[in-house]
Amino acid sequence: MLELNHIEKYYNAGTVHEMCMFHDFSMKIQDGEFVSVVGSNGSGKTSLLNLICGSISLDAGTIVINGEDITHMPEYRRQRRIGRVYQNPAMGTCPGMTILENMSLADNKGKIFNLRRGTDKKRIGFYQEQLKSLGLGLEDKLHVKVGALSGGQRQAMALLMSTMTDIEFLILDEHTAALDPKTAELIMELTGKVVQEKKLTTIMVTHNLRYAVEYGNRLVMMHQGEAIMDEAGEEKAKIQIQDILDKFNEISIECGN
Numbered sequence: 001m002l003e004l005n006h007i008e009k010y011y012n013a014g015t016v017h018e019m020c021m022f023h024d025f026s027m028k029i030q031d032g033e034f035v036s037v038v039g040s041n042g043s044g045k046t047s048l049l050n051l052i053c054g055s056i057s058l059d060a061g062t063i064v065i066n067g068e069d070i071t072h073m074p075e076y077r078r079q080r081r082i083g084r085v086y087q088n089p090a091m092g093t094c095p096g097m098t099i100l101e102n103m104s105l106a107d108n109k110g111k112i113f114n115l116r117r118g119t120d121k122k123r124i125g126f127y128q129e130q131l132k133s134l135g136l137g138l139e140d141k142l143h144v145k146v147g148a149l150s151g152g153q154r155q156a157m158a159l160l161m162s163t164m165t166d167i168e169f170l171i172l173d174e175h176t177a178a179l180d181p182k183t184a185e186l187i188m189e190l191t192g193k194v195v196q197e198k199k200l201t202t203i204m205v206t207h208n209l210r211y212a213v214e215y216g217n218r219l220v221m222m223h224q225g226e227a228i229m230d231e232a233g234e235e236k237a238k239i240q241i242q243d244i245l246d247k248f249n250e251i252s253i254e255c256g257n
Contacts, residue, residue: 001066002029002052002169002201008060009047009225021047022225025061029218033232034195034202036212038244039222040251045205048222049171052203054078065168079109083162083200085155087174092158095147099138099157102146103127106161130160134190152183156190163194170195172204176211184208188215209241219244223251 007025012018021044029035039045050056052063054075062071070078085092093102107123124142131139134156138149146154155175163170172191176184188211195202206212212219219236221229221244229247231239 001031003064004028004048004051004061005064006061007051007058007063009051009056010059013059020225022051022061025225025227027220027227029201029203031201032199033218034216035204035218035220036216037203037205037220037222038207038209038212040248042224043222044225045222046173047225049084049173049203049205052169053082053084053171080165081167082169082171083165083167084171084173085158085162085175087177089151089154089158089178092162093146093154095154096145098143098145099131099149100124100127100142102157102161103130103142103164106164109165130164131157134160150183152179152186155179155183155187159187159190159194163198163200168201170200170202172202172206174205174207177207191215209244212244213239213241221247 004025004027007022009022010018010020037045037048047056051058054070054073054077058071062069064070065081094105097105104120104123104127107120107127127142128139131142136153136156138153138157146157149157155178159175175191176187179187191204192215194200202216204211204216217236218232219229219239220227228251229244
């Protein structure tokens with residue numbers, strides 16, 4: 001289980017531009033949950049992911065994973081337990097390296113590197129099998145540099161690479177936003193398949209309300225650092241896109257827009 005307890009986060013603290021993103025914010029995510037997170041720009045969606053992953057630090061509060069306090073754990077150590085796929089396909093792969101080299105790096109995440117070959121030839125068959133599951137023909141392009149692939153191919157690889165090791169959480173940071181509609185559908189189908197097969201606890205930030213409704217078993221709407229909608233199980237299954245739009249309109253009216 002992931003617990004965020006009484007989180008405080010300020011940007012530009014102590015200046016005239018000080019902004020409170022989270023004040024006494026708490027949330028628990030149970031093992032096996034697939035949480036879709038929606039909200040307007042500046043609502044705290046990405047900040048929430050960055051706090052969990054350790055990309056930014058807390059001002060107060062704690063973050064606990066399965067009873068272990070990771071509040072002060074550096075980002076690189078959290079990556080052993082958390083896989084993350086970013087909005088920009090370039091951020092999840094190394095464009096100047098081949099598909100084989102990228103797969104090898106992902107395969108060795110969290111392990112100690114020393115003076116030995118970067119790629120274990122005995123693992124090539126395994127990499128090809130993993131790539132074949134994507135259905136993009138990448139298993140026959142092991143020696144092609146990743147920078148030569150399309151955005152969709154790279155994002156599919158990033159999703160695969162982030163889940164190759166035994167992670168506990170998968171973080172999806174608007175991972176279809178930079179893709180064309182057809183490719184985005186492919187990536188979402190792969191996402192659903194990977195999450196289900198590996199039984200991963202998943203947090204997906206998205207602006208696509210249909211994906212938020214169709215995927216996952218819990219839906220959270222963020223606004224000004226608060227979860228103003230949080231539905232799970234049967235209640236989440238009943239939610240329609242219009243329900244979310246109505247909530248957005250309600251917020252807009254309250255804010256005077």
